[in-house]
Amino acid sequence: MLKKISVRKASRICRHFSVDVPEMPRCDFVPEKYNGKDYASMQELRQRHLAPCITAMFKKPIVINQGHMQWLFDHKGKRYLDMFGGIVTVSVGHCHPKVVDVATKQINKLWHTSNIYLHPNIHEYAEKLTEKLPGDLKVVYFVNSGSEANDLAMLIARLHTGNFDIISLRNGYHGMTNHTMGVTAQSTWRYHVPANNGIHHVMNPDPFKGLWGGAKCRDSPVQTSRKCDCEGDECQATDMYYDQLEEVFKYSLPKGRVAAMFAESIQGVGGAIQYTKKYLKKAQELIHANGGLYVADEVQTGFGRTGEHFWGFEGHGVIPDVVTMAKGIGNGFPLAAVVTTPKIAECLTRALHFNTFGGNPVACAIGQAVLEVIEEEKTQERSKNIGTYLLKELEKLKDKWSVIGDVRGKGLMIGVELVEDSKNTPLGVPFMSHIVEQCKDMGLLIGKGGMNGNVLRIKPPMCITKEDADFTVKVLDNSIKTYAQHAKRNRPEYVFLEKNK
Known part of the structure; x- marks a missing residue:
């Protein structure tokens, strides 16, 4: 050493x-x-x-x-x-010419109105963005950062399900607001303040450093050199990590009640950690069986970054109930979003809810330009x-x-x-x-x-x-x-x- x-x-x-x-x-x-x-x-x-x-x-x-x-x-x-x-x-790309051109034209025309008025950009962009998502993920709420997006997703999950407890994976990072600090499970990002009310951090299914896993356990062109006995597409390590997840349901949650599980598709701040194969799919089934939602944190893995798919969660064979996104969505411009289904989105109508800068004309123009560049330049x-x-x-x-x-x-x-x-x-x-x-x-x-x-x-x-x-x-x-x-x-x-x- x-x-x-x-x-x-x-x-x-x-x-x-x-x-x-x-x-x-x-x-x-x-x-x-x-x-x-x-x-x-x-x-x-x-x-x-x-x-x-x-x-x-x-x-x-x-x-x-x-x-x-x-x-x-x-x-x-x-x-x-x-x-x-x-x-x-x-x-x-930094200062991509098309994105710069779109931003310049919009900023010279109209900076801000807030979404209390109709403006074409927010509507056109919402349509283009949701076209990229599968299933009934067709309703979007625009915010300004990944922390904001995950904070709102926590609220949505609790309102829609009527449940309170939320699960996240150890080593995960989901933001630094007072609430998202609770689902963030790294001591280096935690202050000594109340943040964990109703939050449960479960064992991280890490094939490299976790208790189980090895050279056949993750979806990557490069595998860890750690040995394992998995055969074909079946991962024995996933079964063992899933057993640990079930233990949390058995001993730490109200019976049959959970609001949500948050998971990055690949852990970013935690060090590009990938999970054992099919873990997220099995975890989602357990969450649904107990009345909860699966929230896919695509703040770092979205918009084609993982290559094989536009969204990281697609590599896990799942369709989330809520998707949060930020960072690459605006190529560096402050822009983020929460996308969910019409049925789930309805819960926010129970009280007034508003974001002054969410759906800003400049932000939405830039977001749409980013989508176009991703398509045009492959x-x-x-x-x-x-x-x-x-x-x-x-x-x-x-x-x-x-x-x-x-x-x-x-x-x-x-x-x-x-x-x-x-x-x-x-x-x-x-x-x-x-x-x-x-x-x-x-x-x-x-x-x-x-x-x-x-x-x-x-x-x-x-x-x-x-x-x-x-x-x-x-x-x-x-x-x-x-x-x-x-x-x-x-x-x-x-x-x-x-x-x-």
Whole structure:
């Protein structure tokens, strides 16, 4: 196991090793000259005026001046490949020309009226959006963020069913309002305030780190190397996790009564965690049998990101009762939605309910433009093809470096879990921070996630190319290589070793 060290010491470990910086893919876009505050002033103003909980990424944060498709440019004009997409939010590309054009025309015509008046944008967009959903999911309520959407979904579930208790999966993330903090099941995102009234967190069916699961248990081009005895399409691990879910119904809920179960189709903040096959389908059947609704959180997995389907839940063979969506829906513009059936939506008429900015003319114009770009540019197909290629290339890195414990995901919803040893002990924060910092210095922006912050989150704008995927793998390979170099220099406690060497 690695000794605990500081970020500063981790940086010193690798300082004396040269790193080959791969050549970036070509980009002909020329950013505008930066005319804002100088770096030191911005740091001082941030510390003085922004809430201290708003922390910047990287030891030396970068100043973003401009974006173009998959590229970001800092205040000095340096170019970065954005493989995190503004935290899984930029879907079709930074400042996509069609989206910019639509937004500009609408903002010059009408910014805001609120939905107490009729306006074509909200009606046209609602029709286009619901056409993308299966079954009777035809009624939409527009809001501004994923947290808002999940908060409203909690209210809808309790009103419609007349039940109170809600189930969510451990390691899931559903927002940071006072209510959604309750269904979020990660201690790192929890304050010491009452938030869990009627909320039950159930065992997460994780094939990599959970009690059960292995190499045949998840729907991904890349499987965990953990062994399992599953045959064909049947997953024994799912049955065991389902038994744990039944235990919660048996011992913790009012008999036959539950309001809802919330589940991301692939856990995002939790580290791109996928579930065992058919778990969500069996869980939905149990929820329905006890009077509840299944709420699919598509905030990160929607709009073609998983490649094979437009919605992540489609990969689980289910049709939810409620779908929440945000992030990629507006390509970075504040926009979110709750979609449900006419029958369920009726419950909100029991009292006045209103959102001032929900269905804003500019937001709806942008949302519709995003849908059109996804169709016109075959973004979902690109997500599948490039994503599968990238996953397979990352799998080769896993076969090369012992520090990579797992590669997983679908489409461009990818996680790479870094570990210290064969027991999959999470890689320490200092080394994780240095790896991400080195990637940034070489022009690659990736995120971190997971309960222990040891998962590289790769979820870029869905316009990336095969060349971008190759660059990503080369940069990550070179970053890990510095640790392998050090391990050969009389420091055996650092085990970033190349396999078969």
